[in-house]
Amino acid sequence: MSLLILLAACGVGAVAGLVPRPAGRAARIAGLAALSVAFVAALLVGPTTRASIGDVTLAGSQYSGLFLACAAGSGLLLCIVALAVGWPDDLAPASLATFAGLAVALTATDSGVALAAGAAAATAGALVMVRTTTPGSETDGRLAEMRTIGLVSGALLLAAVAVLRPNWRGPSDSPIFVLAFLGLGLALAVRSGAVPFHVPAARLGRTAEPLTQALLLVWIPAGLGVLAVGWSATTFGIRSDWLNVAVSVVQVVAVATLVLGGLASLVHDELEEIAAYSIVADAAFVLLALAARTDAAAEPSRLWLLAFVAAKTGLVAWVGAVSHAFATSNLEGLHGWLRRTPLLGLALVAIAVATLGWPGSPVYGARSTLIRLALPGSLQFLFAGSIVLSLACYGRLLVFGALTPTEDVSTAGSERPRWAFDPPRPKKSAVVTDSTEVKAVPAKKKSSGSRAAALPPAPTTTAGANDNSIVRVAPAPAATPTSAPSATPTSAPATKPKSAVDFRRKLALTWRLNRTLEVSLLVVGGATLAVALAFGGFGASNASRFGIPLDTAAHATPTRTPRPTPSPTPKATPVPTLAPLPSTPAPSTSTSPSVSAPPSGSPKPVKTSAPARNITD
Amino acid sequence: MIQLAVVAAAAAVIGGVAAVTPRDSRLVALGLLVAMVATPLASSREPTGLAVAFRILGAVLAIYLLWTATRDRSIESEGSGIGATAELIAAAAAFSVGWFVTPVTPLTGPVAAQAAGFALIALAVAPLAGRNVLRVGAGIVLLLLGISLLLEAWVGEGSSLRQVVLTVLLVGTVGATSLLLSPAEATAAERVDAAAGPGASDDRDGDVQMPGAPEPEEGATDEAAETREAVAAPRRVSTARTSKPRAPRANRVAASGGPVKRAGPVDDATPPLPAPSPQPAPAPNRARRPNPRVQREPRVSRKARESTEPKDSGQ
Numbered sequence: 048m049s050l051l052i053l054l055a056a057c058g059v060g061a062v063a064g065l066v067p068r069p070a071g072r073a074a075r076i077a078g079l080a081a082l083s084v085a086f087v088a089a090l091l092v093g094p095t096t097r098a099s100i101g102d103v104t105l106a107g108s109q110y111s112g113l114f115l116a117c118a119a120g121s122g123l124l125l126c127i128v129a130l131a132v133g134w135p136d137d138l139a140p141a142s143l144a145t146f147a148g149l150a151v152a153l154t155a156t157d158s159g160v161a162l163a164a165g166a167a168a169a170t171a172g173a174l175v176m177v178r179t180t181t182p183g184s185e186t187d188g189r190l191a192e193m194r195t196i197g198l199v200s201g202a203l204l205l206a207a208v209a210v211l212r213p214n215w216r217g218p219s220d221s222p223i224f225v226l227a228f229l230g231l232g233l234a235l236a237v238r239s240g241a242v243p244f245h246v247p248a249a250r251l252g253r254t255a256e257p258l259t260q261a262l263l264l265v266w267i268p269a270g271l272g273v274l275a276v277g278w279s280a281t282t283f284g285i286r287s288d289w290l291n292v293a294v295s296v297v298q299v300v301a302v303a304t305l306v307l308g309g310l311a312s313l314v315h316d317e318l319e320e321i322a323a324y325s326i327v328a329d330a331a332f333v334l335l336a337l338a339a340r341t342d343a344a345a346e347p348s349r350l351w352l353l354a355f356v357a358a359k360t361g362l363v364a365w366v367g368a369v370s371h372a373f374a375t376s377n378l379e380g381l382h383g384w385l386r387r388t389p390l391l392g393l394a395l396v397a398i399a400v401a402t403l404g405w406p407g408s409p410v411y412g413a414r415s416t417l418i419r420l421a422l423p424g425s426l427q428f429l430f431a432g433s434i435v436l437s438l439a440c441y442g443r444l445l446v447f448g449a450l451t452p453t454e455d456v457s458t459a460g461s462e463r464p465r466w467a468f469d470p471p472r473p474k475k476s477a478v479v480t481d482s483t484e485v486k487a488v489p490a491k492k493k494s495s496g497s498r499a500a501a502l503p504p505a506p507t508t509t510a511g512a513n514d515n516s517i518v519r520v521a522p523a524p525a526a527t528p529t530s531a532p533s534a535t536p537t538s539a540p541a542t543k544p545k546s547a548v549d550f551r552r553k554l555a556l557t558w559r560l561n562r563t564l565e566v567s568l569l570v571v572g573g574a575t576l577a578v579a580l581a582f583g584g585f586g587a588s589n590a591s592r593f594g595i596p597l598d599t600a601a602h603a604t605p606t607r608t609p610r611p612t613p614s615p616t617p618k619a620t621p622v623p624t625l626a627p628l629p630s631t632p633a634p635s636t637s638t639s640p641s642v643s644a645p646p647s648g649s650p651k652p653v654k655t656s657a658p659a660r661n662i663t664d
Numbered sequence: 665m666i667q668l669a670v671v672a673a674a675a676a677v678i679g680g681v682a683a684v685t686p687r688d689s690r691l692v693a694l695g696l697l698v699a700m701v702a703t704p705l706a707s708s709r710e711p712t713g714l715a716v717a718f719r720i721l722g723a724v725l726a727i728y729l730l731w732t733a734t735r736d737r738s739i740e741s742e743g744s745g746i747g748a749t750a751e752l753i754a755a756a757a758a759f760s761v762g763w764f765v766t767p768v769t770p771l772t773g774p775v776a777a778q779a780a781g782f783a784l785i786a787l788a789v790a791p792l793a794g795r796n797v798l799r800v801g802a803g804i805v806l807l808l809l810g811i812s813l814l815l816e817a818w819v820g821e822g823s824s825l826r827q828v829v830l831t832v833l834l835v836g837t838v839g840a841t842s843l844l845l846s847p848a849e850a851t852a853a854e855r856v857d858a859a860a861g862p863g864a865s866d867d868r869d870g871d872v873q874m875p876g877a878p879e880p881e882e883g884a885t886d887e888a889a890e891t892r893e894a895v896a897a898p899r900r901v902s903t904a905r906t907s908k909p910r911a912p913r914a915n916r917v918a919a920s921g922g923p924v925k926r927a928g929p930v931d932d933a934t935p936p937l938p939a940p941s942p943q944p945a946p947a948p949n950r951a952r953r954p955n956p957r958v959q960r961e962p963r964v965s966r967k968a969r970e971s972t973e974p975k976d977s978g979q
């Protein structure tokens with residue numbers, strides 16, 4: 048039932064958010080309400096959740112429920128942040144459409160349905176592209192998005208052809224498995240912006256609506272990653288020279304993405320580009336999970352995907368909050384941001400911790416396990432290298448924040464609480480112009496000026512770009528020289544009788560004055576949840592053991608040939624590839640059983656058309 | 665007796681050819697509609713009524729989205745670079761290959777579905793490499809249709825939920841195409857016509873003044889320099905258009921000189937100076953006539969206008 052509620056909420060919310068153009072208050076409310084319902088419904092999805100549509104059963108699992116809840120919660124958090132920093136009209140509908148597709152993909156027991164639903168979910172990205180740019184210009188991302196949709200959809204359908212296992216006539220069906228593996232790898236690489244498909248991803252800050260990097264680079268690739276990881280061990284764990292070559296290609300792409308993405312995040316100055324490259328670099332771990340081709344990589348990759356969704360959504364929200372607070376997203380203009388918004392600094396540290404962890408933490412173990420299983424021994428140094436690059440990226444942002452504040456940063460609003468109920472302050476602290484524009488005094492003037500500036504001289508106020516720094520006050524009759532001839536323009540707002548101002552309006556004004564603080568608290572909250580997930584909280588570690596129903600079905604499907612899957616054996620024959628299959632089953636990051644063990648909490652294997660393992664040589 | 669699947673497969677291929685060959689968006693939409701409607705009929709020997717009805721409903725919805733996005737904006741596809749006949753021959757060749765090869769034995773679905781799948785995939789390759797959103801979208805839809813035909817020919821007719829999801833995927837793809845066909849795309853088509861005129865807007869290269877744009881800084885007030893600037897504008901546009909790969913249609917329009925001729929006002933206004941480009945003979949012009957719905961007054965930049973008017977020095 049909860050699954051149907053989730054699908055209904057996503058469908059209705061997406062339509063309700065798209066119909067009113069331009070999106071007004073109703074569309075925002077509909078989007079937020081639908082995301083809330085989807086979040087709650089996803090929390091209720093569990094191993095006992097089932098829904099039959101025709102002859103296909105949608106079966107929930109602990110992991111699919113947690114993943115969908117994590118994605119829907121991230122979307123909800125981002126939309127709430129967007130309420131303060133600028134609402135992108137299509138973020139909520141596109142997110143809901145994507146979540147609906149991912150919900151079907153992660154709960155379907157038919158692999159053809161799952162992969163087609165994943166492809167359908169990827170098409171929602173077109174909604175958030177900026178469509179008013181000149182074709183061919185640098186800010187025109189429509190063609191790139193169209194090609195991305197085509198590549199992802201075609202590759203996933205091609206993979207579906209292979210994993211559904213037709214009765215191939217040839218002596219070996221390795222080529223079709225190679226095509227399927229490359230299809231999954233291509234879909235993941237293109238959608239997550241891996242090298243060499245990184246340019247459209249880096250330009251998303253200009254070619255897509257604000258904050259939509261989370262949808263295009265995090266949520267959709269992560270959902271596809273969950274699908275791909277399931278197939279990695281069961282379907283592609285065969286020995287074949289051609290498949291080894293394909294695995295090597297994916298490994299090269301993953302390594303290049305890991306290194307170049309990390310380096311690119313160090314040399315760019317735009318926050319959107321830094322965030323995009325940071326996300327792209329971390330998405331390489333999903334490719335590594337696909338290339339590992341072993342059950343041992345399933346659990347760490349699932350845990351990593353949860354942390355990836357939460358932490359990178361937090362990073363996108365952090366970028367939006369900083370850009371809104373200081374009205375710039377260029378790092379050169381953001382010197383000293385940390386001094387003005389220390390809570391955002393705390394959030395950035397939490398995001399870094401959620402992404403990297405520390406030795407002994409689940410997310411740290413997941414990253415190290417993925418690299419150990421997917422790459423040969425000579426490339427194990429990349430684990431340390433990725434950590435160093437990520438630390439350098441986050442450290443660079445923090446160092447810039449600790450520098451002497453620029454003028455823009457100094458005059459922008461801080462996180463200091465402001466109240467609209469304070470008694471009037473001396474007149475000199477407020478800078479009042481003829482047009483009754485009241486400007487906040489810079490931080491150096493201390494709070495007296497700011498508070499006095501924040502006083503509500505008249506009931507009607509309009510929040511500007513920096514709501515807490517500049518408050519435009521509509522001329523009130525009491526403030527006019529005619530009605531108050533003895534009062535100068537400076538003193539008019541302050542001398543207005545306090546009783547005349549409604550308490551409710553003061554409360555609203557206080558809410559607006561503290562917009563930066565509210566957004567910072569939201570981002571801190573999201574980053575904290577990301578840390579909790581990354582460290583195995585909310586049942587993440589336990590859920591990661593089991594995966595989605597398709598994994599269970601794939602493992603339960605009998606093989607067609609007597610030879611077992613070439614799971615890691617102590618005396619594995621070296622294969623001519625960059626990454627030989629691991630010689631021993633890699634230790635999991637937790638003491639939990641491997642995913643191949645029948646999970647006690649998962650549903651019984653359902654009748655499915657999932658692929659059987661095919662052993663050809 | 666000719667089976668329904670064979671007829672539907674042939675119709676799907678013809679629809680595919682119609683979707684990738686013409687430049688008129690209405691014909692593209694019509695071709696896609698034929699292909700999308702015929703595909704479910706070709707994919708099974710005994711298609712399920714409900715699944716076929718759902719697929720057809722989805723096809724109509726998808727094409728309606730595309731139709732509404734293109735009807736008022738005169739959006740055009742690039743059209744085929746090799747012509748309809750060549751596209752048809754290529755599709756027929758791929759169809760024949762698909763008819764005779766047997767990669768899967770026994771074939772679960774009709775062989776016509778496999779043949780049509782091969783043909784549609786072959787038709788989709790060239791559009792996917794194009795730079796026109798509509799053409800790329802049509803190519804993606806044909807690719808998905810082709811793969812779905814192969815899927816059902818090799819694996820068998822899928823479950824009803826798979827049909828639903830495939831329909832959603834196709835509607836989503838066509839919807840994405842129609843969404844990404846923004847009005848800016850229409851101005852691109854107009855720009856091909858208008859850019860030939862002096863002062864025409866082409867902000868892609870950033871060196872051509874937009875009509876109504878603020879004047880440049882001081883220093884550019886020299887009369888001779890302004891005259892040179894006004895004359896150089898069409899040349900720069902011309903260079904810009906040839907410096908990067910353009911659509912075949914744009915190249916044909918540029919070669920035919922038709923729209924360039926319409927940019928006459930400024931050419932006439934600067935008679936002593938050489939014409940920016942040679943005027944070819946008005947003989948057979950393969951360029952498509954501009955749509956009257958988007959035809960506008962020839963735009964002349966303020967700079968070019970000032971260069972033709974007597975200068976008021978103010979001294």
